[in-house]
Amino acid sequence: MSRPPAATAAATGEFLHDLLLDPARHDPGRPAVIEPAAPGGTTVRTYAELARAVDAYATALRALEFEPGTRVLLEAEAGAEAIAVLLACSRAGLTFVPIAPDTPQERLRTLVGTARPALHLQAKTGERTDLPPGLGTARFAAGELVVERTPAATARRRRVPCVTDPAYIVFTSGTTGRPKGVVMSHRAVTAFYRGMLAHHLAAPGDRIAGTSPLHFDFSLLTIGLALASGAAVVPVPQRAVRWPRRFLRALHDTGATHVNGVPSIWRQVLRHEPDRLAGLATLRQVLFCGEEFPLPELRRLQELRPGMRIVNCYGATESMAASFEDVPDPLPADLERLSIGTAHPGAxxxxxxxxxxxxxxxxxxxxxxxxxxxxxxxxxxxxxxxxxxxxxxxxxxxxxxxxxxxxxxxxxxxxxxxxxxxxxxxxVQINGNRVELGEVERRLLQHPAATAAAVLRQPSPEGGSCLAAFVVLAPDSLRSDTATTNSATAAEPAAPDQDIAPLLRAFCARTLPSYMVPAEVRVVHALPLTANGKADRAALAASLTEPEGAAR
The missing domain is CATH 2.30.38.10 (Luciferase; Domain 3)
Structure with a gap:
């Protein structure tokens, strides 16, 4: 029996790249990506230039002869080249898996073992070198893809991409102790983008600043909102987001009209640079997601930018988002909680x-x-x-x-x-990042000195929130002259070696992203329990107001 010929028909339906590159057909000279450049300048990539870069990268990826749905790790900041590469993955029928350049090495190995990617992509200037054997590697820059380690050959059982194929996989914190991969199809992503566009959040000519890293799906929301609207993406480097003056300078230099980000990006700006914020002449919309916006800070933002549209975006990574609700301007004096509205059209x-x-x-x-x-x-x-x-x-x-x-x-x-x-x-949400407390607890329990652990969210002294961990150590981890468990209450601090708290934090940092590393570690003799035998988080939270027994 002869083997049927390979499928040659073009794939039909709307893929991620179809929707986001459509403006290149109508207005190719319009800016698609605008990046801040020192000192005080910008780098502009038009839709035509973006489309050409996507074509070049897609051609190089197709030459590797992966079957549709093959996973590709994309380790990069959210810049013009990374956006071109992720759209090229879509065009080549591949599934991109965005990861942060500062991902701990052990966590990267876990992601590789879980997602089983065929290729690791990073910018030409990327610093990742110690990658698992058997994983293909390549670097990208200026539309050119250079393969450093050839991917292993695999059987190609499929030929034609389908809109139900995964467009991307975003890994979040998981309750099982390993990262949880959220699989989003092309059909789901484009359906979301169209539901979002119905809210008229952007228009051609707008410049939408994205402040989230590429591995955070909020970044993909921003990219989709901008490109599907014929607007420009303004990727703000993470090194600028963390510093109020640099952040505002990037918005000023790029002429940003919109800013998308978690509420915590505004905290230091409101505190230290209110006049510069008030002076941003082009800024007319803020969209926030990932956590609740403290009402006093929201009122202050409205005072500094009267008449600016502020949109509360609610939703989960499993649907990218679910609703978009305009914040009342001004906020009523008796308002206690913001509405998340109703679902976007079609949901x-x-x-x-x-x-x-x-x-x-x-x-x-x-x-x-x-x-x-x-x-x-x-x-x-x-x-x-x-x-x-x-x-x-x-x-x-x-x-x-x-x-x-x-x-x-x-x-x-x-x-x-x-x-x-x-x-x-x-x-819980830590500054817009989803965190499963169980994953942090499981990591702490992997330390040979720990026998029990409980983690909870607490307010950060600088604003926002962070994690606090309570850890019970094995008996031989405590100094014998301080092991007085008979007289200690459950959440009373023990007196271990003072180096154990920073060691536990460093141990977490080896595999967890920075926002999942507990800002405070307290060693206790035992965890207080509820009537059903679970850790009493309320009692632990109350004990945080008491003097510490371990170093931060």
Missing amino acids: EMILVDEAGGVVDGPGAHGEILLRSPALFTGYWDDPEATRAALVPDPLCPQSGQRVLRTGDLAVRGENGELYFLGRTDSQ
């Missing part, structure tokens, strides 16, 4: 009680379920977690349709809008 948020029954009407409390064409496909190589998150539609389980169980609690307002109340699980 719907419903509330269910603890038994899974739908609750509705003003004042109804429940967990948010999201029905949307923009839902993720599943968690990479984790069918159990996928089944727990994608559940039958409670309004019509017979249909086989799945909805996202967000784990977020909300209450419905008088006009059908929702107000976020908190989480049902141990997931």
Whole structure:
């Protein structure tokens, strides 16, 4: 029996690159990416130039003869070249997996073992060298892709990309102690972008500053909002975001009209550079996501930029986002909580009680379920977690349709809008980054000196939030003259070697990103427990106001 010929028909449907490069057909000379350049200048990439770079990178990637859906690690900052590469991956039918250049080496190895990529891509100036054997490596710059280590040859069973293929996988913190990979298809991503565009958040000629790193899906939201609107992306380097004056200088030099970012990026700006913020003549919109915006800081932002549109974006990585709600201007004096509104066009948020029954009407409390064409496909190589998150539609389980169980609690307002109340699980947001407390606890327990650990979120002295860890050490880790467990209360600090706290923090930093490393580590004799035997986080939180027994 003869083998059928390879498929030659062009793939149909809307892929990620189709939507985001469409402006290149209509207005190729318009700026697509504007980057700050020292001193006081900018580097501009037009849509035509971006499209040419995408074509060049895609041609080089196709030459490697990967089958559709092959994973490619993309380790880079969110700049013009990285945007071209991720769009080239889309055009070549490959799945890009964005990771941060400062990813700890051990965590990178875990990601490689989990995602099983065929290729690691980094900028020509990238510093990553110690990569696992068997992984292909390449560097990119100015539209040229240079392969340093040839990827291993694999069987090519597929030929034609499909819009249901994964466009990308974003790895977040996971409860199992390993990173959790959120798989998003081309169809889901483009459906989300179209729902977002219906809110008229941007227009051709706008310049939208992105402040999130590439591995954070908020960065992909910004890229999609800008390019799908015919606007320009303004990637602000992370080294500038951290310093208020540099941040504002980047916005000024690029003529940014919009800024997307977590609320914490504004904290130091409001505190130290209010006059410069007030003087940004071009800035007319702020969109925030990832955490609640403290109302006093939000009011101060409105005072400095009267009339500026501020948009509260709510959602999870599993759908990129779910709603966009304009913040009242000015904020009412008696306002206690911002509305997250209703789902974007084409999607719907419903509330269910603890038994899974739908609750509705003003004042109804429940967990948010999201029905949307923009839902993720599943968690990479984790069918159990996928089944727990994608559940039958409670309004019509017979249909086989799945909805996202967000784990977020909300209450419905008088006009059908929702107000976020908190989480049902141990997931927290640290300056816009999603963190599973269980993953940090599991890392602490991998240290040979630790026998028990509990982690919780606490306010940071500089504003925002950080993690605090409570650790019980093995008996031989304590000095014998201070091991007085009989007289100690559960959360009373022990008196171990004073070096153990920084050692535990350094141990975490070897595998966890910086925002997941506890800012404070306290050693205790035992963890206080609730009646059902779980760590009493309320008691631990209360003890944080007491004197420390271990170094930070």
